[in-house]
Amino acid sequence: MPTLFSPYSLRKVTFKNRIAVSPMSQYRAKDGHANSWHLVHLGRFALGGAALVYAEATAVERDGRRTHGDLGLWEDAQIEPLRPITDFIEREGAVPGVQLGHAGRKASERRPWHGETPVDDEDLSERQEAPWSAIAPSSLPYADGWPAPLEMSEGDIQRAVASFGAAARRAQEAGFKIIEVYAAHGFLVHQFLSPIANTRTDKWGGTPENRRRFAVEVAKSIRSNWPEAYPLAFRLSATDWLDGGLEVEDTVATAKALKAAGVDMIDCSTGGIGGKERPRRMKIEQGFQVPFSEQVRTEANIATMAVGFLWDADACEDAVAHQKADMVALARELLDDPNWPLHAAAELGANDNHALWPVEAGWWLMKRDRLLKKLAIR
Numbered sequence: 001m002p003t004l005f006s007p008y009s010l011r012k013v014t015f016k017n018r019i020a021v022s023p024m025s026q027y028r029a030k031d032g033h034a035n036s037w038h039l040v041h042l043g044r045f046a047l048g049g050a051a052l053v054y055a056e057a058t059a060v061e062r063d064g065r066r067t068h069g070d071l072g073l074w075e076d077a078q079i080e081p082l083r084p085i086t087d088f089i090e091r092e093g094a095v096p097g098v099q100l101g102h103a104g105r106k107a108s109e110r111r112p113w114h115g116e117t118p119v120d121d122e123d124l125s126e127r128q129e130a131p132w133s134a135i136a137p138s139s140l141p142y143a144d145g146w147p148a149p150l151e152m153s154e155g156d157i158q159r160a161v162a163s164f165g166a167a168a169r170r171a172q173e174a175g176f177k178i179i180e181v182y183a184a185h186g187f188l189v190h191q192f193l194s195p196i197a198n199t200r201t202d203k204w205g206g207t208p209e210n211r212r213r214f215a216v217e218v219a220k221s222i223r224s225n226w227p228e229a230y231p232l233a234f235r236l237s238a239t240d241w242l243d244g245g246l247e248v249e250d251t252v253a254t255a256k257a258l259k260a261a262g263v264d265m266i267d268c269s270t271g272g273i274g275g276k277e278r279p280r281r282m283k284i285e286q287g288f289q290v291p292f293s294e295q296v297r298t299e300a301n302i303a304t305m306a307v308g309f310l311w312d313a314d315a316c317e318d319a320v321a322h323q324k325a326d327m328v329a330l331a332r333e334l335l336d337d338p339n340w341p342l343h344a345a346a347e348l349g350a351n352d353n354h355a356l357w358p359v360e361a362g363w364w365l366m367k368r369d370r371l372l373k374k375l376a377i378r
Contacts, residue, residue: 313348
């Protein structure tokens with residue numbers, strides 16, 4: 001059996017293989033509530049053989065949404081619509097996970113197909129979607145043409161930290177078994193971590209230790225509201241790819257601090273702290289972020305997940321077999337082929353591949369293969 005298809009455990013949760021479905025925002029929620037779109041979107045990945053299915057970035061505060069279409073867990077009424085989704089995922093042998101986040105200065109943004117620019121009065125007239133004010137560690141706009149966010153007060157910070165904990169409680173009630181905090185790609189926790197976005201001089205900024213304080217407090221808040229048996233992960237941007245920004249050595253130090261606060265896994269991504277232009281230092285190719293996963297795993301002594309431009313089964317197998325990561329997460333490739341894990345199993349020579357399919361499909365495929373063999377059709 002390839003390592004990619006061997007079980008893996010964090011705390012008391014066991015994943016049947018090392019393949020995760022990365023959180024993929026759908027922008028189809030109404031007032032943060034899930035609906036049948038989310039059930040079908042996420043459910044098909046459980047049928048397709050992934051071991052961990054993450055729901056998309058889910059806001060812990062209403063004003064922490066990136067767009068009007070984001071999922072939310074800022075109120076109890078949002079719990080019930082998620083239960084059929086987590087129930088289905090779990091019944092089909094996968095672990096349901098959720099990514100909790102706060103957009104910070106990236107809040108009040110249009111959906112991608114509307115331009116990924118700030119919401120304004122035009123959206124109110126065309127789609128009945130009004131803009132709202134964003135908050136951030138410092139009053140620095142996300143990009144050219146964006147409004148400056150309000151600098152967070154001590155009260156704002158404490159409220160946001162508590163909101164992550166409250167959302168974790170709701171996540172448990174909704175049936176999720178693992179939480180990932182969205183601390184990458186320019187979201188609020190990343191904004192506190194990066195000197196590009198955080199120019200504070202109080203206890204929440206000024207030094208690397210102070211800048212990571214918010215992330216650590218978020219981890220503690222979640223842990224106090226999340227079962228001891230369930231794992232907690234953080235998605236970090238291992239580097240900002242910008243001079244004066246975060247480097248992987250900073251992320252190793254953050255991973256160590258988070259581990260001490262009860263975090264079990266680091267999902268290693270990169271970039272996204274500011275602007276829409278790709279940083280010059282960033283060279284995108286298949287598996288380009290895997291080395292960051294390996295370095296954080298080795299130097300911080302914590303489990304890691306590799307993510308980003310992974311689509312080749314052999315490359316994913318190499319990452320986990322050679323301990324560059326403990327799990328891999330795919331997104332776009334799974335949108336194109338929700339059965340990618342099952343096809344990868346066949347490609348890597350996993351034993352009895354048809355048995356990995358839901359029986360409703362597997363028996364048809366075995367019947368087809370027997371017929372093709374009988375007819376000597378290739």
